[in-house]
Amino acid sequence: MTSSTTQGIKTVLHTVSDLATAKALYTALLGIEPQTDSSFYVGFDTEGQHIGLVPASDTQDVTAPVTYWHVPDIEAKLAEVTAAGATVKEPAREVGEGRLVATFADTDGNVLGLIQDR
Template identity: 35%
Template sequence: MLRGFTTINYYVDDVAKAAAWYAEFLGIEPYFIRPTSQDPAYIEFRVGDSQDELALISSRYRPEGYLVGQPAGAVMYWHVDDVPATVARLVDLGATQLEPPTQRGDEGWVTATVADPFGNVLGLMYSPHYLELLDRTRAQA
């Protein structure tokens, strides 16, 4: 049984360059670096309300058969409060828009996807469900 999201790994050829790009976008520094900050092969950021882990891992550890040379992978959607503004910021930082902000139904859902400069797909979503769960969790605390 799946119990919850733990870490998402994005494979990159230059971990230090990708870490600088994500630090700029996220507005935070990574909290975990291995083996060293001078020659990183793996870096993690803690992101968002649940402190989810976004990891950058050297592409030399990419599983055999992994698609290389174009945006690929499962789409992990991150909740954001303003999808169009987030897409615009990512594009300004060098990402490529794959799917424009798209309204899904009439209940407030909006999704978009971009590829980071390293070929990884980032899903962005405004999710009323996410906000309801967050409110419920905070009320119980």
């Protein structure tokens, strides 16, 4: 198996209990309005980073921010990290406009994410 490189951490998602309140706080923090603003996701693009707010739900067990590594081949990278001991939490799935996302836990239980833009 050959190693595929990442494009670095460009996306950080925060799970929030109150999306409207969190949106106001992050708008004040970042000094910009969100580029994506819906009832299920609020996203800010600033200085080459994407900061996303996701409402908490009963099915989510993630309470810490999740950093998303951008990769050219999400399935190859999932195979590499699982071969190295990671556990897939959420397999690759499309979230719109050809973007694929997946999450995995490292050997200490930390949740990390992968993003592939098509």
